[in-house]
Amino acid sequence: MNRYFIEVSYRGTRYSGFQVQENAHTVQAELQKAMELVFRKAFVLTGSSRTDAGVHALQNYFHFDEESDLQQKQVYNLNAVLPNDLAVKRLITMNTDAHSRFDAISREYRYHLYTRKDPFLYDRAYFFPYKIDVEAMQTAAGILQEYSDFTSFSKRNTQVKTFICALYESRWEQTTEGYCYYVKGNRFLRGMVRGLTATMLKVGRGRLDLKGFRSIIEGRDCTLAQFAVPAHGLFLEKVNYPEGYFAEI
Structure with a gap:
């Protein structure tokens, strides 16, 4: 076989x-x-x-x-x-x-935002034409790497046995169209990347401070986080395996 x-x-x-x-x-x-x-x-x-x-x-x-x-x-x-x-x-x-x-040893995701109306991006990124504090969002992205329990960023009705994840990279990047959130981790929970993105956008809009952001993570309650960003802005970019894994058999 x-x-x-x-x-x-x-x-x-x-x-x-x-x-x-x-x-x-x-x-x-x-x-x-x-x-x-x-x-x-x-x-x-x-x-x-x-x-x-x-x-x-x-x-x-x-x-x-x-x-x-x-x-x-x-x-x-x-x-x-x-x-x-x-x-x-x-x-x-x-x-x-x-x-x-x-x-698989890690997965890489990007969530894309565009800030000016563009008919070629409407179904591949989230139109977000609002002023945001990118520096505060960058700090929030870094804070995420201090934690391993992401219960607050998992949607309900999931069948996983653990909410523990390791985030290896977490950052906001500026693009020609606007911004994207890049995250690399060993595993991700249902709705997790969208939950992280939406909650950090709340920080960027000044509606949540960094202390409150930490409280959401530490609260381990998905009703505390935001998930209201559309699915079409999210891309699974890469699934990584150990070096040499795909060597010819």
Whole structure:
């Protein structure tokens, strides 16, 4: 039995999330349907990183098992039947014990804001034409790295066993369109990056001071944080694995 990783990218606008859900249009369901059409058999896919409804990904992975030897030309065949908002980037032969989720060592996200109306960004970034204190937001982003329990930034009805996360990088960056929040961590909770972004924007607008920001983190209560930023501004940019992980098998 061979194990394969399949790398994908997608525009999340039409999808109800990454993982298969009952009576919902998801990235995994769309990919499984295409694979069944191309390979004439059903596959069970395991995803590396879940994304919420409407969230985009420049890079994400699934793994699956298959007895036959698959070739890179199958990437072309899959893309030929997939919709325009979902693409297979590569197919990788792995060791049989490789796991796309458990072997990942970090994930990188960016949340994009634009400050001037732009018809080409309306569904890929959050229009936020307000004056903000970027220095205060930068301080708040740094404060996050002092903590590991992010219960306050996890949406309700999550099934995780722990709210502990390690943030390796957390910062605001200026872009040609406005600003973005960049964060890299070992794992993220449901709605976490949007919760961090929305709460820091409250700091930037002067409606929450840094002491209050710390209180929200330490309160471990999701009703204290803000989540009111749209999903379409968020991108999963990269899923990282140990050095040499994708060496040819």
